[in-house]
Amino acid sequence: MNLSDRPRRLRGDGVRGLVSETSLSASDLIAPVFVDATTDSRVPIQSMPGHERVPIDEAVARVEEVLETGVEAVMLFGIPEEKDERGSRAWAASGVVQEATRRITEQTDAYVITDVCLCEYTDHGHCGVLEEHAQAEPDLTVDNDETLPLLGNIAVSHARAGADMVAPSGMMDGMVASIREALDEDGHENVPIMSYAAKFESAFYGPFRDAADGAPAFGNRRHYQMDPANRREAMREVQLDVEQGADVLMVKPALPYLDIVADVRREFDHPVAAYNVSGEYAMLHAAAEKGWLDLDAVAHESLLSIKRAGADLILTYFAEDIAETL
Ligand code: PBG
Numbered sequence: 001m002n003l004s005d006r007p008r009r010l011r012g013d014g015v016r017g018l019v020s021e022t023s024l025s026a027s028d029l030i031a032p033v034f035v036d037a038t039t040d041s042r043v044p045i046q047s048m049p050g051h052e053r054v055p056i057d058e059a060v061a062r063v064e065e066v067l068e069t070g071v072e073a074v075m076l077f078g079i080p081e082e083k084d085e086r087g088s089r090a091w092a093a094s095g096v097v098q099e100a101t102r103r104i105t106e107q108t109d110a111y112v113i114t115d116v117c118l119c120e121y122t123d124h125g126h127c128g129v130l131e132e133h134a135q136a137e138p139d140l141t142v143d144n145d146e147t148l149p150l151l152g153n154i155a156v157s158h159a160r161a162g163a164d165m166v167a168p169s170g171m172m173d174g175m176v177a178s179i180r181e182a183l184d185e186d187g188h189e190n191v192p193i194m195s196y197a198a199k200f201e202s203a204f205y206g207p208f209r210d211a212a213d214g215a216p217a218f219g220n221r222r223h224y225q226m227d228p229a230n231r232r233e234a235m236r237e238v239q240l241d242v243e244q245g246a247d248v249l250m251v252k253p254a255l256p257y258l259d260i261v262a263d264v265r266r267e268f269d270h271p272v273a274a275y276n277v278s279g280e281y282a283m284l285h286a287a288a289e290k291g292w293l294d295l296d297a298v299a300h301e302s303l304l305s306i307k308r309a310g311a312d313l314i315l316t317y318f319a320e321d322i323a324e325t326l
Pocket of ligand 1: 115117119214277
């Protein structure tokens with residue numbers, strides 16, 4: 001046996017740091033924040049321990065808490081005061097995200113990214129306007145092309161309110177091009193788009209649907225979100241978003257899709273984001289609560305692994321907790 005090559009030589013405490021290939025820092029992390037127009041006080045989210053929906057009046061205070069941990073960016077999600085068939089509160093100048101964005105960008109230094117989607121705003125919970133007969137025909141859900149101009153309206157309303165970046169999450173074909181064009185026409189050519197470029201139809205979104213009240217009232221999202229079975233198709237999806245002008249490419253969820261993160265890293269030079277989603281957060285918390293896992297350790301290892309796979313930035317509900325330990 002030839003033992004001249006002994007990798008253990010570089011595992012001593014003095015040298016490990018020098019040869020470490022991946023590092024995690026607070027500036028890589030984006031903290032999701034939920035602003036709720038239907039409440040006057042903070043409401044804990046049961047399935048996501050430590051997270052709450054905050055009223056508009058507390059949006060600035062909530063973001064200041066994030067900034068204190070060293071995390072510099074937030075992703076805003078809104079729960080509107082009312083929902084309708086087309087989700088019209090999503091692009092209202094007085095809407096919940098628009099109002100929160102104005103206050104946060106005026107009063108803090110946070111980098112504000114907004115989720116551009118309709119599912120929290122439509123009374124049926126789908127990510128766009130419905131096709132005719134959608135409720136009766138299992139193969140029909142969202143009308144892609146009717147939805148595109150609405151996504152443009154939402155993005156423009158966010159940019160007017162001061163959003164630093166917009167993040168379309170609805171998986172409509174052509175959404176990045178429509179949003180880019182709408183933003184440019186309104187004078188926001190410097191607002192970047194972080195596209196949820198490869199977003200899978202995942203059961204790991206369960207807790208988020210409680211948090212943002214956006215579960216579909218009928219059917220599911222498999223006609224617009226990607227089939228978890230498909231790896232090559234993800235490259236095609238990402239390529240299309242690149243051609244349409246996406247600035248940052250996101251893969252979602254993160255941990256069960258690290259092969260996709262690695263593929264996007266290898267194939268494209270754009271910054272790659274990964275969304276460590278609500279279910280990934282909830283399962284670690286649930287196991288830790290039972291005493292089966294050490295929460296800080298598994299959270300840190302999860303985020304490090306997402307970076308190692310190739311992500312530059314990570315959206316995660318662990319952002320604040322982990323930033324504080326770094
Ligand atoms: C809305 C949206 C969802 C998430 C982010 N934006 C829900 C969904 O697509 O069903 C999920 C985030 C999470 O689970 O943490 N389109």
